[in-house]
Amino acid sequence: MKGLSILGATGSVGANVLRIVEAFPDRLSVVGLSAGGNVERLAEQVVRHKPRIVSVATREASEALARLVDLRGVRVGIGQDGSVEVATHAEARMVVAAAVGAVGLVPTYRALEAGKDVALANKETLVMAGELMVARARARGARLLPIDSEHCALHQCLDGRAPEEVRRLVLTASGGPFRTRPRDTFGKVTREEALNHPTWNMGPKITIDSATLMNKGLEVIEARWLFGVPAERVAVLVHPQSVVHSMVEFVDGTVLAQLGVTDMRLPIQYALSYPQRWEAAIPGLDFTKAFKLDFDVPDHNRFPCLPLAYRALESGGSMPAVLNAANEEAVAAFLAGRIPFTAIPESIEEVMDAHPASSVRDLQEVLEADAWARRRCGETLVRRSAAV
Ligand SMILES: NC(=O)c1ccc[n+]([C@@H]2O[C@H](COP(=O)([O-])OP(=O)(O)OC[C@H]3O[C@@H](n4cnc5c(N)ncnc54)[C@H](OP(=O)(O)O)[C@@H]3O)[C@@H](O)[C@H]2O)c1
Numbered sequence: 001m002k003g004l005s006i007l008g009a010t011g012s013v014g015a016n017v018l019r020i021v022e023a024f025p026d027r028l029s030v031v032g033l034s035a036g037g038n039v040e041r042l043a044e045q046v047v048r049h050k051p052r053i054v055s056v057a058t059r060e061a062s063e064a065l066a067r068l069v070d071l072r073g074v075r076v077g078i079g080q081d082g083s084v085e086v087a088t089h090a091e092a093r094m095v096v097a098a099a100v101g102a103v104g105l106v107p108t109y110r111a112l113e114a115g116k117d118v119a120l121a122n123k124e125t126l127v128m129a130g131e132l133m134v135a136r137a138r139a140r141g142a143r144l145l146p147i148d149s150e151h152c153a154l155h156q157c158l159d160g161r162a163p164e165e166v167r168r169l170v171l172t173a174s175g176g177p178f179r180t181r182p183r184d185t186f187g188k189v190t191r192e193e194a195l196n197h198p199t200w201n202m203g204p205k206i207t208i209d210s211a212t213l214m215n216k217g218l219e220v221i222e223a224r225w226l227f228g229v230p231a232e233r234v235a236v237l238v239h240p241q242s243v244v245h246s247m248v249e250f251v252d253g254t255v256l257a258q259l260g261v262t263d264m265r266l267p268i269q270y271a272l273s274y275p276q277r278w279e280a281a282i283p284g285l286d287f288t289k290a291f292k293l294d295f296d297v298p299d300h301n302r303f304p305c306l307p308l309a310y311r312a313l314e315s316g317g318s319m320p321a322v323l324n325a326a327n328e329e330a331v332a333a334f335l336a337g338r339i340p341f342t343a344i345p346e347s348i349e350e351v352m353d354a355h356p357a358s359s360v361r362d363l364q365e366v367l368e369a370d371a372w373a374r375r376r377c378g379e380t381l382v383r384r385s386a387a388v
Contacts, residue, residue, distance in 0.1 A: 002272070005032035005053075005092035005116075007083055007107055008099035010041040012203045013121040013147065016264045017096050018045060020272055023281060028272060032086035034077075034099070034107070037061045043068035053089055055082030083107035088114040094272070097122040098147070100205050101328050102370055109133060109363055115140040119271035121147035123222045124328070128321040129366045130225030144226065145271040150219055151226055152267035153245035153258035161250070163228040170247040170255075171219050172239040173298060174199045176210040179240060183302045189341035191334070199242040199262050208331045209305075212344050213298060217309020218327075221320055224313060231313045236306065238296040243285065261285055304345040308352065318369035319357040325373035326351040329381060338385040347380045 004021065008014045014035075021028045030049035035042045036057040046054060046069050055077035056062050062076050077085045080103070087095050087107040095111040096119045097104050104122035109129065111118050113136055120126065126133060137144045146152050150171045158166070177196050178189065194211040195204060202210075209215035220234045245267075247257040260266050263282050270277075300307045305327070312323035326348040333339045339347070351373050360366050 001029055002027060002093050003029050003031040003091045004094050004096055004272070005034070005086045005089055005111075006030065006096045006098060007034045007087060007104055008036075008097070008122065009033040009045055010035040010038040011098055011100060012201070013098035013264060013268070014096075015041075016268050017098060017272070018049065020265055020269050021049065023269075024272075024278060027278070031092040032089050034083045034086040035061075036099075036103075039065040039068060046071070046074065052091060053077065053086050055079075055086045080106055084110045087111040087116070092116060094119060096147070096268075096272075097125065100124070100203055102128060102325065105129060105366070106363065109136060112136045112140060112142045112144070115142050117143040117145065119145045119147050119268070121268075123148055123218050124324050126225050127218050127221045127324045128370065129360070129363060130221065130320070132360070132363065132366070134225050143274070145274055146222070146226055147264075147267050147271050148219060148222065149260075149262075149264065149267045150246040151222060152270050153260075154223060154227060154248060156258050156270070157246070157248040157256040158227060165250055166227075166229055166233065166248060167251050167253075168249040169223050169227060169229050169234045170249060171216060171223060171234065171236050172242070172244050172246050172295075173213065173216045173236055174210070174242045175238040175240050175296075175298075176213065176215075178211055178302075179238065181302075186302070187340050187342050191337065194334070194341060198240070200264075202264075204335060205328070205331055208334060208344075209327070212305040212341075213303035214305035214309065214327050214331075214344075214348075216298070217306045217312075218324070220306075220309055221313050231310055236298050238298050240294055241291065243291065243293060259285060305348065308345060308348055312352065315352075315357040317357040317359045318365065319352065319355065321360070321366050321369040322352060322355045322357075322373040323348060325370045326377040329374055329377040333381045333385065339381060339388060343381075343384045347377055347384060350380050351377045 032053040034055040053075040094117045097108040098121040105125045249255045312319040330344040330347040
């Protein structure tokens with residue numbers, strides 16, 4: 001029986017993780033659940049999964065949770081400290097990092113420090129502090145397993161092979177809702193259009209990241225740290241069908257691809273069951289019907305977030321954390337209707353231009369870069385929202 005602590009239990013990935021737990025009650029159990037403010041959903045999860053420990057973002061949320069469900073015998077944590085307690089609970093063998101954004105960084109890092117295996121959906125944490133996290137995992141003998149479907153695909157294709165045997169990692173991208181939309185109409189993109197992803201049903205932040213292609217940029221950085229392959233050997237191809245989840249081209253010219261249906265339960269189950277494979281109740285691809293696989297190169301002019309991510313990786317040090325923080329702030333402002341879609345990459349670029357990258361030796365320095373970028377981006381967004 002593998003005990004799990006789930007950070008971001010109430011989100012889209014979190015809900016799918018719990019569906020896998022329910023499908024394998026004799027192999028997986030819930031030790032801890034951490035969430036932000038969705039106490040209704042968390043209360044249902046507490047009743048169903050009987051965790052030892054839960055955590056929510058604020059005291060008000062913990063009081064609201066206590067009104068909804070009997071918490072006798074359940075430890076209740078609050079804020080970052082609460083999430084860290086969930087992530088380091090003695091009975092948790094694996095931590096599923098499925099919170100959204102920088103809020104997951106410290107708890108995920110502490111989980112690795114405590115020697116827990118981590119199944120990682122929360123890619124922002126690797127973007128911010130990839131080198132530190134990978135080093136910590138290695139030092140503590142903890143596994144860092146990707147949940148992102150692309151990185152799950154790469155993990156399967158690589159199957160432990162060394163970076164020197166890899167010519168290129170090829171991340172596929174659906175292209176998002178604006179794959180064929182003319183650039184001169186991007187200024188008119190509405191929140192609803194941007195939230196309407198063609199192939200995946202996900203939380204709002206990653207859905208906007210998919211529309212700007214920043215999601216793919218974050219994944220390039222994630223792949224660099226997970227697999228030790230430098231950025232110039234991590235390529236992106238647009239693949240609208242989302243059937244090939246990613247590919248590895250080896251130095252001998254062989255290309256291995258992983259194919260599957262677009263259902264997040266597949267990569268989640270892979271990470272939870274690794275190194276075993278468990279029989280899934282999810283239907284596979286239907287090869288009795290004809291389907292096409294198209295591939296195209298991404299258009300960096302229409303989707304400037306992707307080259308910004310490569311630039312952040314090349315600058316190194318604090319720059320990826322700055323990219324991530326500016327992106328989180330800009331996406332939140334777009335979702336709140338404060339800035340147009342085109343202001344997302346423009347704001348990020350402005351913040352990056354103002355930041356001299358410095359080396360980051362520990363988590364504190366990463367968090368300082370994050371805080372600086374949020375302040376600087378805040379100024380940019382105020383100016384841009386006044387112009388709307
Ligand atoms: N969705 C997907 O299919 C998918 C695929 C690949 C990778 N990912 C990655 O997985 C992560 C989660 O994505 P998602 O789509 O599941 O997002 P989501 O549906 O928006 O869920 C986010 C989760 O984070 C929690 N959270 C937010 N603020 C918090 C705080 N201050 N303290 C503790 N928890 C907090 C939320 O709690 P409340 O709702 O209770 O506030 C929720 O449980 C992201 O990094 C995303 O890039 C997602």
